[in-house]
Amino acid sequence: MKRQKRMKPVLIFWTVIIILFLLFPFFIMVATMLKSGKEVYTIPPYWIPKKIALSNFITIWTQYPFARYFLNSFIIAAGTTILTTLLCIPAAYAVSRFRFYGKRLLLYMYLVVQMFSPIIVVITLFKIIARMQLLDTYVGLILVNTVFTLAFSTWMLNGYFKTIPVDIEEAALIDGCTRSQTIIKIMLPIAAPGLVTVIIYSFIASWNEFMFALTLVQSVGKTPLTLGLYNFVGRYTTQWEFLTAAHHREGAGSRHRGRCGKGLILTLS
């Protein structure tokens, strides 16, 4: 025990070193987003901005279409979240409460589907979306995003539903509730943490989605933030001070990831 006490400062020291090492890029991000264009492009570069330029944050909103990107991302993510939630609630309920032929097969399918890389389907999905005339639309992206959030969401919600005792539901059924009423009035309120996890997960997953946006979107009017940032690097002579400022904004949107991670770990263990 004594030795362990002596070890503690050493352990803390190493933890701090590793954390600083891992957070290194973010220090650069902060340093860059506070600099003006002139200061960013000096050789040799330096860490501390000479004059703090907060104007970057204003410029990305006013001179570049980042407000548009932001709105697009929001519409797509919100649409995906709503569709995912609507589809996964009945499915998760059925899987957790009923016994039927092919249940195991179905569970396998849900588990395996979430393992698949989007790349396998993107080739033909592109053709399907094109045939449905949904290229470069919100609906097309929402549909495609939902495919990849649905399996995991169902799986996770199923886990939450399973923990709710059947007795509560039986009591409600005896009191004259219908099935859908028990789901809405009893199951969902009790499984609210699970539902919140599903909502946050699907929102963030679609907010961060890049490959399908790259494939299915052409116009600025429908471009989400991830693709917008990528195009920004290529199209304009890259203005890294704005980019890092924009990163910062996007980061604010995904702070809830930690919660989602908790849900993920919950389903894992």
Next chain:
Amino acid sequence: MVESKLILHRRKGYFWSTESKLAYLFLLPATVFLLAFMIYPIINVIIMSLYKTNKIGKLVEFTGSTNFSDLFQQKDFWVVMLRSVYWTGLAVAVKTLFGLILALLLNVEYKGRKVARTLIIIPWASSVPVSALLWRWVYHPEFGLLTHSLRVTGIWKNPPVWLGQPVSAFFSVIWVDIWIGIPFMTLVFLAGMQAVSKDLYEAAVVDGANTFQKFIYITLPGIRDVLLIATLLSTLWTFNDFNTIYLMTRGGPAGSTHILITYIYEHTFAWWKWNYGAAMAVITFIILSIIALIYAKVYFRREM
């Protein structure tokens, strides 16, 4: 099992009982959706891999396995395959190692541990596209502060143009993938370690075990399941990592950072060789199915 209670009284002939009709009804929307946008495209991709296609991806002529044999004769294809393997192997190994070390460090109790844990999550909390672009700036040869800091502090007097040369580009990109993956590993391992009973450690101390022995004989067996699942998941994610590579190098310079996933995308949407893209997608599908089945086996073994 909890769910059996409700339907116990209709066990016999339950297939067409109202209960299971209701089950199918509830499952219908989600399943139809998955069939239409997941299974149907996969079947289509398999079909496409057996055809010759034109520039817009129309099937022109049935050619059987020609696409596959063409691919197998290309040296580039094998180079990319091999790179995917050691990309995945190396990245997962380093992530696991880093995750284990960090989890062990964070498992010690001290003030400020919560802060440390929150800080660890940050690389994971910011999205992959954002991180990849941020690292591109970090790696910038002239204005990037990484090169500059290494030079000034004298750690590395003459660092390479990170993303400019094949070898350094590969290691620069794989580091970003690792960097993004470390927090997940750490958190999962930490959760696993905290589930290991403290009594075991105390008993081991009484028996005179040292720190290393405690790790080998108590911690590792205790987190075995978590370790297995996290590593499998990480293998899938790393193998599938399109964003990091595409956003940082797009497979370049000179194709030196292509893995199978990005190679498929470039084949299809940059060079418009749909049939080769589809053939490689089928190969990916087979590889992923194998990993996924192993995962499912492991998962169900614990669950049911």
